[in-house]
Amino acid sequence: MLSLAAGPGPEADEDRSSFVPVLLNYWHTAVRWRLVIAAIFGACLLAGLAVTLLMAPLYTARTGIEISREQKNVTNVEGVESEQAGRDLEFYATQYSLLKAESLAKRVARRLNLAKSDDFFRAHGVSAEQLQKVDRTGRQSGGSSPRERLVMAILLQHVDVQPVRNSRLVDIKYTSRSPEMSALLANTWVEEFIGSTMDRQFSSTSDARRFLEGRLEMLKARLEQSERDAVAYASGKNIIPLDEGTDGGTRTPTSRTLASANLEALNEALQRAQADRIVAQSRIAGGSAANSVEVLTNPAITQMRARRAELAAQHSQLMVTFEPEYPAARAVQEQIIALDAAIAQETGRVAKSRQQDYQEAVRRERDLEQKVGALKAVLDGQRHDAIQYNIYQRDADTNRQLYDALLQRYKEVGVAGAVGVNNISVVDEASVPTRPSAPNMTFNLALALLAGLSLSVAAVIGLEQIDEGIRRPEDVSELLSVPLLGSVPLVKEDPVAELSDPRSQLFESYFSVRSTLAFATTHGLPRTVALSSARSGEGKSTTAFALADLIGRTGKNVLLVDADLRMPSLHRILNMPNEVGLSNLLAGDDDIAAIIQDTGRKGLYLLTSGPLPPSPPELLSSTRLAELLQVFLKDFDHVIIDAPPVLGLADALLIGRTAEGVVFVVEAEKTPRRAVRAALRRLREAGNQIFGATVTKVAAHSGAYGYAYGYRYGYGRKDAPASGEDG
Template sequence: MQQDKHNTSHNRGNHPQRLEAKPQDTLDLREFWKTLVRHKRMILVMSGATLALALLFTLGSKNVYRATATLQIERESTKVMNFDFLELSGDIRDTRDFYQTQFELIRSRALAAQVIKDLKLDDKLSSTSPLTSVKQWLGIASKPTEPSALENAFLENLSVEPVKTSRLVLVHYDSSNPEQAAQIANAVVATFQKMNTERRINTTDDAKTYLEASVKESKAKLDESVQRLNTYSKDNGIIISNGTIETTTSQTLNNLETQRLAVETQIAEKEHIYSTLSDKSKPMADRIGVLGSDAPFLQTSLKKLNGLEADNAKNTNAVLRKQIRQLLNEIGSAIDARKQSLPSEIEALKNKKMGIHDNVAKAKSDAIREQDRFIAYGTLRRQVEINQELYQDLFKRLNQVSIAGGIAANNIAIIDDAQVPLKKFKPNLLTNLSFGALLGMLLGISAAFLREFMDDTVKNANELERISQLAILGVVPEVLNNTPSQLAQLTIKEPKSSVAEAFRSLRTAMRFVLRNDNSVVFVTSACAGEGKSTTATNLACAYANAGSRVLLIDADLRNPSLHRTLDVHATTGLADYLQGNIDTSELVQATAFSNLSLIPAGKLPEDPSELLSSPSMKALLATARTEYDHILIDGPPVLGLADALVLASLADTTLIAVRAENTRMAAVTNALKRLRQANASLSGLLLNRVALHRGGSYGYDYSNYYYNDDKQTEAGAAKKGVVTTLRSLKLL
C-alpha cells in the first residue's frame, strides 16, 4: 500500500511509496466515449434544438427553382485554316487553367451586367442564399437597387458545374420564379457565346492593325539597312564574288600562299634527289630513276648499258668490257655534274621561299588592317538579313490574319437550352434535417469536450492518483433515492448491496494500511458535502459487523450529523467533555448496532479548534485505544478550517473522502498540501458517489455483479433490471 512521502513518526509501518505515474499522451477512445456518455443529455438537447431550427428554417423558406443550360467548351476553336500563331485563348497552356478561366468568365460582372441590361432585371432580382432567406424571415431584407448590388444578387444565384471526363459545362441559375430561372440561364449562355465571338473577332482585328503597322515599320528598316550596306561596300572597295567577300589584299594573300606551297614542294623534291644521287650504295638504276624526265641522256645511257651487260653475259670479250667501262664513266660524270648543280638550285628555292614569306607577312598585315572593315560589313549584312526575314514573316502573317478574320469559328456551342423547372430545387427537407442533426451533434460534442476541458472535477482515478500521489483505497457507487440516515446504515441494513461491498473492501484495504488494532482513523474531505460522515459511519459499521469493537467520534463541532444518522438522542457530547462539563461515563452513547458506540458532538462551542487541541482530547483517544479495536473520527473539511489539521495530527492515519464529478482537483490538491504541511499521516483516498452508469475511469465496476439470492424470484430480477435500465437513461 502507498504511504505519503511526508509521513513522520505518526506512521505505524514501513510501506513503499507509490511512484508517480506519468500522464499518458496516447489517444484513448474509451475516455472519449465515456465523456460523451457523461454529457449525453446536453448533446441530445443541442441536437434536438438544432434539428428544430433546421425544420423551422425549411418550413419558413420560399421555394427555389433551378434551370440548367448545357455548354460545350473546346480547348481551341475548329480551324478552317491552320494558323497556329493566332492563339485567341491566351497563353494558357494547362487545360485546367483554361477551363477555370472560362468558368470565371461565365461568372464575370461584365456578363452579369449585360444580361441584367438585356432582360431588364433591375427590379426583378433577389438573392436565394440562406443568409438572405434568414433576413427575409426576420423582415430585415431589402431588394438590391445599385448596379453592384444587382450584380452580386445575380452572381449569387448563378453557378457553373463542369461535367466530369467531358468538355460539357452545366450553367445553373436559381430563382423563386421558374420561368425567370430558365430565361436567365438561356440568356447567360447566349451572352457568353456572343461575348466570346466578339472577343475573338476583336483579337483578330487588333492583330491585323498591329501587323500592318509592324510590316510598314519593318519595310522602312529593311530599305535603310540595304542602303547602308551598299554605301559601305563602295566606300571600302568590297567585292562580292559568288557570295564570298573579296578584296585585292585577300586575293594577293591567296596567291602567295599557293606559291609558298609550290616552292616548299620543289625544295623537298630536290633535297630528295640530292640525297639519292649522293648515296653510291644504291643501284645505278635507282640513282638515275630519281632524276626522272629531267635527264634523258642518262636514261638512254642506262638502257645502252643494260644491253651491253646482257651481251657480255652471253659472250664476254674485251671489246664489250671496254665499252661497258667507258659508258659507266660517262654516266658517273653526268650524275656528278647533276649532283653538283642541285645545292645552288635548292638555295635559290629557299631564297624564293623567304621572299614569299615576307610578302605573306606584308599581306597579312594589310589583311589585319582590313579586318575591321570586314567586321563592320558583316554586321551591316546580318542586319539586312534579319530585317529581311522579319519583313517576310510579318507580311506572311498579315495575309493570314486578313483571311482568318472572316472565317474564325467559335469554340463555344450551346448543347441544351434551359427548360422551365417543374420541381423545386430547395429547400430540401431531408437534407436540411440531416444537416441540422449533424450540426447539432457536432455542436453538442464540441460543447461536451469544452465542458470536459473546463471541468476540473475528479473523473479519472488514475489522474487522481497521479496528482495526489496517494492510492485510492475504495470506490463507493452512487445510490439514488436514499436519505442521509439510510445511506449511513447501508452497510448493515443492506449487506448484499454494492455500497456494503465497497465499504468491506475499504475495511480490508485499511487493514493493510494500519497493520495493527487500536488505531485512530480520521475521516475528512477537502470541502463539505463530499460524504465524509457517510463514509465514517459505513466504515464503522463494516468494522462492527466484522466483530470489532468500534468507537465513532463526531468531532465536527461546527456541523455535527452523526447523532441524526444513527438515531442517537443525546444532549451532551464531545464538546461538553472537552470543556469539563461531563465525564467519560456520560460521554459514550450506545447505538442500535452491536459493537458500535458513538461519541456525539454535543453543544457547539465558540472555538472548536482550541478544544480539539486540548490535552483532554489526547487523553480521550489514549483511553479509547485501550477499550476499542478501532476508533474513527468524523471531522470537518480541511479547507478553510484548522480543526481538520488538529485532528489529523492526533490520528494514526487520515482517510480523505472525494466525491466523484463534484470535488475539484484543485481542492483536493490544496487539502493534501495543508495536511502534509501539518505532517499528517495519509492512508489514501476514497472515491465516493461514483455514477458508474454515466461513464468514467475509476477502475471499478459493481454495476454488473449481484449476489445470488435463492429467495429472489424471477419477477424481482426483472423488476431490478427495469429499474437499472431506467436509472441509466436518467428516467429515475
C-alpha cells in the same frame, strides 16, 4: 478529453487489469455528458427543422456546356493563338474562373437590365425597403450604381459552376425563388460567357492587326529606302541589270547586266569572225583558184565551160573536113579563144574575191577583239562595283520578304478575326424547373445532426478541459499522489438502509474500502482514523458511518465520533439526539459513559457533536482531544472520527494530528483537483498521515470504476446465476 486519449502509464503496464481502452474512455465521457450532448443535438435538430420550414422554396435551373481545348475554326487560316495555347493544365481552371467573373455578371445584368427589374429582386428576396436603402447610397466615382453592384453580388452569389469530372462538360446552375427567372439567368449566363469569349478573341485579333499594321508601315519605309539605294547606286555606277539569279552551288546572288550581255554577243561575233578568217585563209592556202569550189560551182563559169566544150566539139568536127583556116573553123576557134579569155577573167575575179574575203575577215576579227577587250575592262569594273550593289540588293530583298510575310499574316489575321472561332458549345439549355431544389428536409436535418455532432464534440472537449474532477481510479494515485482505498457508487436510496443489506452494492464497496484500509498500517486496521474532505457534501459523514458499522459487524467495538462542530450530521443519519456530545467533553465534562450513545447496531457506538461551540478551533487546539482518545481506546477497539472539511478551516488539521491517520474523501467528478491537492497539502504540512483517498458518489454509468459491468454479479443474491452459469 486529451487525458482520455493518452496511453497507459507505468502503473498501467504493471496492472493490465486497470487498463481501459481509449474508445471505451470516449464512450464513458459521452455517457457522462449525455445530457449536454442530447441538449445540443436537440437544439440543432429543432434549428434545422425551423430553418427548413421557414425557408422560401428555391428553384435551380441547369445549363450544360462543353468547353474544348481545340477551337472550332471554320477556316484554314491560323488565328493569333497557337495550337498548343489551350493545352496547359491551367486552361480549364481559367475557364471556371471566367465563368464566375464579375465582368460576366455585369454583362448579364446589363443585357437583361436587371437593375430596373422588380421581378429579379423579388426572385431573390430583396424587399422594396432594402432597395430604397441601397438607392440612398451614393454612386462611386467612375463606378457602377448601387443597384448594379447589388445585382452583380446577387448574381455571383446564386450562380454555381460545377465541372463534370473527367469530361469537358460544365454545368451552370442558377438558383432563385422564381423558376422562370432561374432558367432565364442560366441560359443568359452561358450566352454571355460565349459572347465574352468571342469578344476577347476578337480583341486579341484587333491588337495583333494593329501591331502588324505598325510593323508593315515600318517595313514598307525600309523596303522603299533600300530599293532607292540599290537603284541610285546602279545608276551611279552605270550598272544596268537585265535579270537576277543565284549560283546553284554556293547560292551566291548573281545578276546579268547589259555589259555582260554585250560581251557575250561580241564574243560570239568574234568567234564567228575568227572562223570566217580561218576559212578564208584556208581558201587562199588551198591552191589554184581554177580548181576551187567557188569556180567549179560558179554558174557563169560553168555555162562558159559548157559552151566552150560545145565549140570545141564543133571545131573538131570541122577539122575533120576542113582546114584550120577554114572560115567556119576559124570562127569557131575565135569563139573558143573568147570563151577561154572570159573563163580566165572570171576565175581571176574569184581568186581576187578570196583575197578580199580574207582581208575583210582579218579586219573584222581585229575590230571585234578590240571591242571585246574594252568590254572586259568595263565588265571587270562593274564586277567590283557589283559587290556593293549586291549588298544593297540583298537588303532590299530581305525587306521585301519580311514585308510580304507580314502582309500575308496581316491578311490571314484579318480573315480569322472577321470569321471568328469558338471552343464553347451548349449541350443542354436550361428549362423551367417544376420542383424546388431547396429546402431539402433530409439534407438539412442531416446537416443539423452533423452540426450537433461537431458542437457536441467541441462542448465535451471544452467541458472535459474545464472539469477538474476525479474521473478515473488512476487519477487518485497519478494526480493526487495518494493511495486509492476504494470507490463508492452513488445510490438513490437511503445509504443507511443500503448498508443494512450485505448484498447491496454500497455495502460491498465500503467493505472493499475497509479491507484496503487494513493494509494501511503494519498492525492492521488503524485504531483511530479521522475522515475529512476538501469541502462539505462529498460523503465524508456517510463514509465514516459505513466504516464504523462494517468494523463493528466484525465483532469489534467501534466508537463513531462526530467531530464536525460546525455542521454535524451523524445524529441525523442515525436518527439520534444531539443534546450533549463531544463539545461537552472538550469543555471539561467527564461523564463519558452518559454522553456516548448505543446505536443499536452490532459493536457501534456514537458520540455526537453536542452543542455547537462559538470557537471550535479553541476547543480542538488543546490536549483535551488527545486525552479523550486515549480514554476511548480503553473501552473501544477503534475510534472513527468524522472531521470537518479541510479548506478554509483548521479543525480537520487539529483532529487529524491526534489520530493515527486521515482517510481523505473525494466526490467523483465534482471536487476540483486543485482543491483536493490544496487540502492534501495542508494536511501534510500540518503533520497528518494520510492513509489514502476514497472516491464517493461514483455514477453507475462510469465504467472506469467498474460499476457499469454489473458490480453486484453473484455474491449470493437471489437473482444471481447458479453455479456454473456464466453471466
